[in-house]
Each structure stands twice: as structure tokens, then as C-alpha cells.
Amino acid sequence: MKYIEKLRNSGLRPTKQRLQICEVLFDVDETFHFTIYDLAKKIKKKHNNKISLATVYNTVHAFEKKGYLKQIPINSNQTYFDTNVSDHHHFYDLSEEKLIDLKNSDVGPINIKKKIDGKKIKSVEVLVKLED
Amino acid sequence: MKYIEKLRNSGLRPTKQRLQICEVLFDVDETFHFTIYDLAKKIKKKHNNKISLATVYNTVHAFEKKGYLKQIPINSNQTYFDTNVSDHHHFYDLSEEKLIDLKNSDVGPINIKKKIDGKKIKSVEVLVKLED
DNA sequence: AAAGTACTTTATAATGATTCTAAACAAGTG
């Protein structure tokens, strides 16, 4: 199984549940955005078994910490994640409440001129809100 | 009272509670970031009376809809608001969990090259995450 | 392979922010 090593490298034991979650998240042609609830539904559909919500939360957070997933900064009642962990940005369609990827090359270079002493920049994320 | 007209113009009745909230939010030299809970505490301290949390929520959301407040897109368990409604951006200091304003002039111009049919851009917000 | 340990999963309970409800109240209008 191709995800066993990925998990091992992160100090996570390759359990049946984690492997199933990996398949849903990473065994696809295109990256996608999801909430925990979405993901739980997808797993149930694909593998025809239910993984405890607590496990889905734990695993997603472990993956996020390891850099396999990214949290998307957006104001919503639910937390959105992205399987696209490359440096990129987002449109947020307000009327449809949907996220759309914005490739890095679709946004001109961003120059942050202000510096904060003793801190370094970890990420620069742009959220472009869309209305009709 | 200087906020009465502001409220009236927005179709909001100038009630005692709304005026008190206005004073806490807008009667200050510098703009600031806050959560609903922060705001409720500030009101209690400044006016020495308690406004129902439900009212604080209602009023903040009404103000946000009218453009008197801005929601800050950030992943946190609580929603952050900003009394600075001008076009600007934010640093988010991950270790101190604190927001810092980034003036528009501190960020080079942002050029969004991709267009979505039938949608127009409402806002462009940059979140710069800081680590130690 | 058995035994021991450390990590995982799970159902369920707990938490905490936010929203809803419906009754009491205040503001605006004639």
C-alpha cells in the first residue's frame, strides 16, 4: 500500500482507518476542498463502512500538522481543508458558499513590506470574495 | 448623540444598547480587533451594565451587514471582527494568537488575473501567518 | 508466537460559540 510509508514517515501508524482516509483524500486526480462532515460522508460512500467522527477529526488534524492537508482561512461555521498543499490562494463565492482555487500564477507576486521583529512569515494567503 | 443618525441611516433604531455598543466600538482613537466575548466584556466594563449576549450578536451582525464592521477571515474557534473597515490586511501571529493590521500600503498591489464569469470581486484579503 | 507497551479507535459525553424562541419592552407613527 502506497500510503503506509507516508504515514510511517510522519510517525503515524498505518491503521485500516487512516489508509481508508488516505485513499479518499489522495487517490484522486484533482485536489479538493472539504469539511470534516463532507469527508466522513465520502468515506462512508467509498468504503461502505463508517469511521468514527472522532477518528476523522484526529486523523485530519494529524495530516494537517504533517503538512498533508491545509486549513483554509475563511469565516464559516465549519473548518475547511484543502488537499492542495501547494502555495496557492482562493476565491470564495459568497452566494454559493463555494471555494475555488486560485493558482499562484493567477495572482501577481505579493510583496509584504512590513516586518515584525523576531517573527518570520510562515505563509501568505489571499482570499478573494466574489459576489454576483 | 453622534451615532443616532448613523444608525437611522441604516434602518436601525437607535436604542440604548446600540448606542452603548457604538461608543465602545467607535469612540476610540484606534481601531481594534475583537471577538463577541471581548466586546461583551468591554461593554460591561465601560458602561457598568450588562447587555444580553444575543443583543451583542445581533448588533454586531447588523453593523457588519451595514459595513460598520468587518469580519476577519481566519481559522479560529471564534469569529474575529475589525473596527477598521478600510481596505487592509492582517498578520496573524500564530504563537501569540494575535492579529496585527497590515496597511494596504504595506502590501504591494495585488493583481487577480483570473476571472469567474458572472461574478465580481467584492474584496481581496491577505492573511500573513507569522511564526517565531 | 506470546507478552508487554504504546498508540488508536470508538461511542458517548462535554464544551463552547452561535442561533433560535417567544415573551416583555421600547421606539416610531398617526
Next chain:
DNA sequence: CACTTGTTTAGAATCATTATAAAGTACTTT
């Protein structure tokens, strides 16, 4: 003042997320 409409309120309800602790599984050591 009488009337309508908007507002406030405490408390209940909701919903995402986190904590708990018991049962299960993976890995290591013999």
C-alpha cells in the same frame, strides 16, 4: 394615547469540535 413594528432578553436549542476512558490494534521484546 393607541397601535404597529422593531428590539431586547434569558434561556433553550443547535452544531461543530474536543475530551474521556474503555476496548482494540500495531509494534517490540522476548
